[in-house]
Amino acid sequence: MGSLKNEEEMEQIVEESKEAILYVNGVRKVLPDGLAHLTLLEYLRDFGLTGTKLGCGEGGCGACTVMISHYDRKLKKCVHYAVNACLAPLYSVEGMHVITVEGVGNHKRGLHPIQKSLERYHGSQCGFCTPGFIMSLYALLRSSQTPPTEEQIEESLAGNLCRCTGYRPIVDAFRVFAKTDDALYADISSLSLQGGEFVCPSTGKPCSCGSKTVNDIDTNGQSICSATYKPVSYSEVDGSTYTDKELIFPPELLLRKLTPLSLSGLGGLKWYRPLTVKYVLELKEKYPNAKLLVGNTEVGVEMRLKRIQYQVFISVTHVPELNMLNVKEDGIEIGAAVRLTELLNLLREVVTQHPAHETSACKAFIEQLKWFAGTQIKNVASVGGNVCTASPISDLNPLWMAARAKFRIINCKGNIRTALAEKFFLGYRKVDLAGDEILLSVFLPWTRCFEYVKEFKQAHRRDDDIAIVNAGMRVCLEEKGEEWVVSDASIAYGGVAPLSLCAIKTKEFLIGKKWNQDVLRGALNVLRTDILIKEDAPGGMVEFRKSLTLSFFFKFFLWVLHQIEGKKPIKEKVLLSHLSAIKSLHRPPLVASQDYEIKKHGTSVGSPEVHLSSRLQVTGEAEYTDDTPMPPNGLHAAFVLSKKPHARILAIDDSGAKSSPGFAGIFFAKDVPGSNEIGPVVMDEELFASEFVTCVGQVIGVVVADTHENAKRAAGKVHVEYEELPAILSIEDAVSAKSFHPNTEKLLRKGDVDLCFQSDQCDKIIEGKVQVGGQEHFYLEPHSSLVWTMDGGNEVHMISSTQAPQKHQKYVSHVLGLPMSKVVCKTKRIGGGFGGKETRSAFLAAAAAIPSYLMNRPVKITLDRDIDMMTSGQRHSFLGKYKVGFTNNGKVLALDLQIYNNAGNSLDLSLAILERAMFHSDNVYEIPNVRIFGSVCFTNFPSHTAFRGFGGPQGMLIAENWIQRIALELKKSPEEIREMNFQGEGSILHYGQQLEHCTLAQLWNELKLSCDFLKARDEVDQFNLHNRWKKRGVAMIPTKFGISFTTKFMNQAGALVNVYTDGTVLVTHGGVEMGQGLHTKVAQVAASAFNISLSSVFISETSTDKVPNASPTAASASSDMYAAAVLDACEQIKARMEPIASQRNFSSFAEIVRDSSIVRKKGKKVPLSTTNCNVRQFTLSRVSNSLPI
């Protein structure tokens, strides 16, 4: 074990504190030694601060955002910034103040205005992402001296993902903080401490910053305040309930001197925090393989996802030499540990202070950094970390190379050498650094007159995404008459090779040439041979990447021309229609609005109420499965997973797991006490693979250990020997191998397709093929279950994140061999499901139940995001092959369609999904002759499952593809073809249903008018006419969607309503709250039914022992079904109370209830509870089943 050391030999030694400490929400915590393996998130959640969520564990979703405050000795002020707690090593925040969502406000003390605003604007649905959003904005406001702009607010949220709500309400809620700068809580005195002195929330010291005066720094700890804390605007938000003071910066941390740290973690991990470069170099000499850490945004991901174990970490965040930022005569010197946000701020300042021609490279870096990761990552990630990781898709390295940057490198003896960025990258994640060297700083020279640097990046989306291809380009031009000759150039790419790559031949070609169309053509030709991407290059998309390398250069050519054009006369001009190629993307602040009609029924129905959990969601108090405290003696589970798509299991060696730290047990198929065969529709799966594995990620066994980390490590040590077998990895393979799930071939027919094609009715017949890809569910809350036994194993209980608690109950009873009556599953809320938690979650609960039952101990399983994605299936990919006949007018006469979905290795719900795709294959179009053949493909992928739309979107997409093709063929607009083929009142669909109350044409026409579609179409056409390189599109597409389960008996719902003598009502029903507001809507119905306020109704959880045999919460029908069930129950109770209620005038509902509970009618009390009130076949026979072949 390590210890805190006093490094006396260090120059910058300062008064050393005796212990490693941290403040969390104003509370002092001593950090013991031995925790170097922990992230800040693990630490916070371990002691119950579960408002900070684990969404992805790799800095990508922002659910774990917290605010860090520390006293920056360089800036001489307190700085506040948002970070991802999932990547921040615990010891990296030593001596700092961490504020989590719990430190901002809570539902008892009162909501912080940010929380209040998000609640009021309906900014949360499942709520799992919500604390992260709150903390990102909180950090922005705490760090802003003036109200932030709308752009800054949106930028601060770039690192936060929300999967349910949509960003419009979130941005609307936060936009109010940009508006005015009126006082924070109206009464500034609420921030004052004893004696009426104002206490600065930033420094924690009495000061006058609240009244706008700025004190200066006093390093002796006297009256320190430089960060002017100016209250921000909450003018539109009622912060009156927020009575708390803003948490101040702990005074101890201001006075405390920095100390070097030497600590340790699990597995002999060593953690150092040196304070001088001299000490860094000594450590590097001693441990040549040590990892230098700044943001841990690379190393953290490597450790978590690639499971790489490192032994020694040197945290260099506090080393002054590595944190310098010097603006010099010839350029800028940037310390290797400088964070990207700091660099961005400096560059933004520099471009306003220096002549424009000097800062061309600076501007390119500003643009590139704008689209680099999210704010939380930029706040901690370092320049040196990015350079030395040498990722082939680093966004900055091609720019350093192009901009003539130089890297200063220091070795353990203190010798410094300089390397050109262009020459620094040697191979895949290999740089020109010896084992005893580190990067000291980066020097970025000013650009010269007529020297231009430009950045390029193409990613799947703009914000927070990694590049497909990126580039940095520079050219230095000399004026020769009206022509411009290249005197120097540099063209560097990322994403085209294992390293950032210079296009050397192109550079050589360019030098000495005139900057004109000839040089463009020539350079593009040279580039084609200079940058070669192999057909099998990792990352795929080879053609696209090749074309990006060329189009970037083309844009650069135009951009440079345009730059000169503004200053000098030039022969070569950029055509106006070509300018769109070089305009940088400017995204104006998001503006949108939503209208809804308020038609109230009774006290609550029809009223736009906020989500009933929203107060708890915005404060982080809303509990999800993984937030449930671990019971004493609890164990964590991790899976042993198949690494092969199809193989025979020859042997399993679990000896490594058994000797792993914290190991408690391991279980395989042979240990399952009940049945190992499971499945939601047919039992075609195994809980634990026994003889064969049929996909990567299939569960072979489960390991339990004392911690999640130890369980994962132990599971990773199980060695499985396989005999590999041929695998089917695509729908096409499955179709040619006739690899279909048994009894899944289906046919739907209407009219006579063959006859129609043969007749001369069809003027044209087209054929085509549509491939629809799969999709991750990406519910923000990963799968999680906590299972425990009671009465010596006679009962099994669980809390699960699922859309179908009854399925968990059923699976667990099945694999344990217990009656369902002895198994209970409860679900309070889930952090999103989207279909992914309808069936697949039950497998995980069942697997965790095995060790829990056999060992009689609580077992929790929460999947890491990568394991979740690997094991739990996706939206089905589809293949549709169509033949469509139509008239010259565009009237569709016949559709012949073959449709296949990729089910993966078990049937799960794939047949119902295929059928729904078949039902929706007409979208909204009247087709007299239809033949649809469907088949469910068996492939060696994890079983694909329900996903929003349940096959409907895939069917409709295929239909819209042939509509588009017809429009192209007939040179008409797709909207015209659509309108001409609309179904109408009385249309009989290809599965026999007759349309009633069909509002399609009316809706379409209203919408077309209200959005002025024809004008929009005209504007788009005009834009496209005048812009050669940027195109716009506009479309209007109708859909029809069949709600409810196609398996009719599932369209039933149950509810339990209890009425209490204080007039409050407790409702339990079979549906699960997953963000869609089901509980809110159902509670509104109960409130209106009893004519009481919404606050008098409470829905605590969904539980299989309250409402049995419920259908999964799915099929877009749960609100209708459960609200109807609850209404029925309420009406029954009301009917029972009626004889009493009608006796006299009661002053309140509570009074009626009290009388009902006392008064006896023929010796009986009025029952104030209805149980198991089933509303069956709610949706009647909406959809008929397809015909089996």
Ligand SMILES: Cc1cc2nc3c(=O)[nH]c(=O)nc-3n(C[C@H](O)[C@H](O)[C@H](O)COP(=O)(O)OP(=O)(O)OC[C@H]3O[C@@H](n4cnc5c(N)ncnc54)[C@H](O)[C@@H]3O)c2cc1C
């Ligand atoms: C969610 C997310 C989004 C991201 N988005 C982008 C993006 O858009 N573009 C992009 O380019 N990158 C992106 N990255 C990658 C990453 O953020 C950057 O590479 C970052 O700059 C790394 O810095 P760090 O301080 O966190 O590195 P760390 O993880 O702390 O260290 C990384 C490596 O650098 C070495 N190192 C650090 N300093 C030195 C030094 N002075 N001398 C020698 N070696 C050193 C370490 O030993 C280690 O091997 C993203 C990462 C995440 C997690």
Ligand code: FES
């Ligand atoms: S960013 Fe930390 S959990 Fe996703």
Ligand code: FES
């Ligand atoms: S509310 Fe944002 S992920 Fe669910």
